[in-house]
Amino acid sequence: MNALAIDNLDISYGDSKVTHGIGFEVAEGESFALVGESGSGKTTVLKAIAGMAKSWTGSISVFGEQRTHGIDRAFAKQCQMVFQDPYGSLHPRKTVDATLSEPLTIHGIGNSGERVDEVMQSVGLDRRFRFRFPHQLSGGQRQRVAIARALILKPRMLLLDEPTSALDVSVQAEILNLLKRLRREQGLTYLMVTHNLPVVSFLCDRLAVMRHGRVVEVASVDQLKRGALVDTYSRELTRFSASHPKT
Numbered sequence: 272m273n274a275l276a277i278d279n280l281d282i283s284y285g286d287s288k289v290t291h292g293i294g295f296e297v298a299e300g301e302s303f304a305l306v307g308e309s310g311s312g313k314t315t316v317l318k319a320i321a322g323m324a325k326s327w328t329g330s331i332s333v334f335g336e337q338r339t340h341g342i343d344r345a346f347a348k349q350c351q352m353v354f355q356d357p358y359g360s361l362h363p364r365k366t367v368d369a370t371l372s373e374p375l376t377i378h379g380i381g382n383s384g385e386r387v388d389e390v391m392q393s394v395g396l397d398r399r400f401r402f403r404f405p406h407q408l409s410g411g412q413r414q415r416v417a418i419a420r421a422l423i424l425k426p427r428m429l430l431l432d433e434p435t436s437a438l439d440v441s442v443q444a445e446i447l448n449l450l451k452r453l454r455r456e457q458g459l460t461y462l463m464v465t466h467n468l469p470v471v472s473f474l475c476d477r478l479a480v481m482r483h484g485r486v487v488e489v490a491s492v493d494q495l496k497r498g499a500l501v502d503t504y505s506r507e508l509t510r511f512s513a514s515h516p517k518t
């Protein structure tokens with residue numbers, strides 16, 4: 272079964288249509304990247320899947336279930352989103368413990384103490400951080416908390432919106448290694464938005480290149496590494512990335 276199947280997806284903000292006939296599929300256990308120029312609609316696609324962009328037509332199916340236009344509990348247990356900026360996405364007045372316990376309370380799951388302990392361990396957060404607030408953590412630690420929050424309900428898929436781009440370069444590799452390990456250990460499926468093609472090569476199996484709200488090419492990471500993308504814009508993007516490796 273596919274983890275995700277998107278077909279003919281048009282997403283709008285008000286009168287402005289942002290994506291046009293988007294379609295791609297992500298297999299269970301696969302790591303799939305959305306790349307392309309700024310404003311091409313990559314984050315908007317993640318938001319529509321997550322129920323945060325409500326005006327769309329077409330079809331979005333997650334583990335065989337058609338998505339509705341909102342956020343529902345059954346979906347939240349299957350699929351969670353991790354945002355770019357861990358500081359902005361964590362409540363400043365909630366401790367790590369409160370942040371991680373909240374989804375369990377909402378879903379009526381007991382055993383909260385043990386589950387929080389277990390998830391903190393799985394993302395490499397020491398116990399001593401459990402009752403700290405976001406401002407008492409480093410950027411990398413905050414992103415570990417955000418990933419832990421996404422994992423606490425044991426979802427099968429993560430939507431990752433540039434999960435390392437707000438972090439110091441020295442911390443980016445740690446978080447990428449963590450995401451790679453978690454995927455292997457938990458059999459997770461990833462759909463990740465990034466500008467960084469080396470990140471795609473490191474963490475993904477396939478990618479879709481987006482431009483002006485359309486998918487212009489779907490390719491394997493092997494093709495990317497061999498410089499064998501075929502679309503003119505995709506080739507420009509890889510050339511640009513090779514000459515500007517840090518962008």
Ligand SMILES: Nc1ncnc2c1ncn2[C@@H]1O[C@H](COP(=O)(O)OP(=O)(O)OP(=O)(O)O)[C@@H](O)[C@H]1O
Binds near residue numbers: 314
């Ligand atoms: N909440 C919103 N209301 C209105 N327009 C929006 C909203 N969010 C995004 N847009 C517009 O939708 C288009 C796509 O934005 P989106 O953030 O999906 O692009 P992106 O490819 O993820 O860009 P980036 O790589 O810079 O993050 C842009 O023109 C953007 O200005």
